[in-house]
Amino acid sequence: MMSNLDRISARRDVRRAASLLAAPLLWLLGIYIGALAILFLTSFYTVDSFTNQVIHEFTFQNFIDVFTDHAYLNATLRTLGVAVSVTLVCAFLAIPMAFYMARIASPARRPFLVALVLTPLWASYLVKVYSWRTMLTPESGVIAWLLHPFDVQSPGYGIVGVIITLSYLWLPYMVLPIYSGLERLPSSLLDASADLGASTLQTMRDVVLPNVKPAVIAGSVFTFSLSLGDYITVQIVGGKNQMLGNVVYQNFSLNLPFAAAVASIPVVIMVVYLAMIRRTGALENL
Amino acid sequence: MAAISLAGLTKSFGDVTAVDHINLDILPGEFITLLGPSGSGKTTVLRMIAGFETPSAGTINLDGVDVTMVPANQRDVNTVFQDYALFPHMSVQENVEYGLKVKKVAKAQRRARALEALESVALGEYASRKPSQLSGGQRQRVALARALVNRPKVLLLDEPLGALDLKLRQQMQFELKTLQRNTGITFVFVTHDQEEALVMSDRIVVFNAGRIEQVGTPQDIYEHPLTEFVSEFVGTSNVFSGAQAQSLSGGLDRFSVRPEKIEINSAVTHEITAQGKLKDIEYLGPLIRYVVDVDGQHVIVLSQNDEQNSKDLANHIGHAVTVSWRRDAMQVVT
Known part of the structure; x- marks a missing residue:
């Protein structure tokens, strides 16, 4: 039973919380969620083909265009492929790094x-991407020079270059959650595994990996979503390839509703991805 | 042959010598307790026997085989950890099975053995639960089952009862002792709790500052402590020294007397008597604890709770009393 006094103090707590949270909440609701809502709304509008003015008429045409035109479908699949590859490369590199650390x-x-x-996060994004552009230069780049003795060609500018560059850019976001996950792992678990007769490899597979899985998934949220939205790296080291971000960028001034429809795709993919990993408990690791 | 033989065992962490030239033979089927305050090196010795720490010097023999450099996963010992160290992502059953799994025991057989081990600690019904769904006492039993299912020659227990409440701890002390007697496995038990050590052990090894102070049966350790440290760490003691010791005992430089061996204002006076002033009386239930000031030394006396006697003495606080003890109650300590 709540006494009157408790009720008053509870009310006061609510008021204090409200006054503290009002500004950030307004920011979140207005600028974040609101903007997303407008993005979705806009994606159902269309434009006047002469004036490029947005016409506020509800239509699914933008989405039909996106999913029927092979160029856009390919861009979607390419973007998804890049995001998945970058995430895998980062996880593959980050787990041993974090384990050592x-x-x-x-x-x-x-x-x-x-x-x-x-x-690397202290340096400008553009500087880093342009350094990779220099290194990836076909024939004369550092990568080509390094690979030359093994008779392997430099990947040059293209999807592989994009995956390498993005993996480099987002690697810290994968290393840090895994590092903190591994640091929290009680060392007695590793001792116990050895005590029960497991070799180092078996301990890694049976004890370490299952316990850092949530941390890897947490890191993948960063690497996956950051790759999904990138459009500058692909312009610099991607050759002629386009990702969803480029399509948005190109249509932004000409056909805003279409750009909004394309921009919704990564948002939807991300929502689906987050929903999938929610049950793994990884979101508590963020 | 000794089940475990430690020779000149030393471990340094940087400048700190945690374990300093330990020599110890542990007999097969023995329940031996490594007792000492925290930082005395007892856990480090256990961890070196398990293979988690590499000795800085000295050797470890298991069943006559030098295993000093053998990695933990190839030693025929199992450990029950202080924090239980159950794998949180595995069920109770999988935890218990794990040791058999890495030893490639066939699936049906390891299932059966794991279940049998769980039933032996009365947790058969909990096999499919996760460790996080169990209470502290239950986790403790799973840890025990997980170690014992491998049928090790030696079981190492690192303060396994420290996290349990008193009632549960006493029950587990009894169960562990029974288990050890029935299985005949050599138990090496680490604790800082002297009472636990006295209750459970065949022999106790008292550690202090990385060295062994004394090895002996609980009776040896309690009745005949060899050093002042042992006399005060195991139970409580009145340690007399210097001129006072000499005049009381007639020649001893330093001796200790257990509080329960001293009588206060008794009808029969024993060989050694001293006059003092009663400072305090504490009521402990079955026992009464008196504090007597003998020439500036606080002497602790423990007596059976004799209601009349303690009531009489209650009026004596601040007054002169006589304390006395038998000559053979005195133990020379260094």
């Missing part, structure tokens, strides 16, 4: 290693 390196060196992983 959290489990093998001495505790005194760990903050230094974390800082080291973060250093």
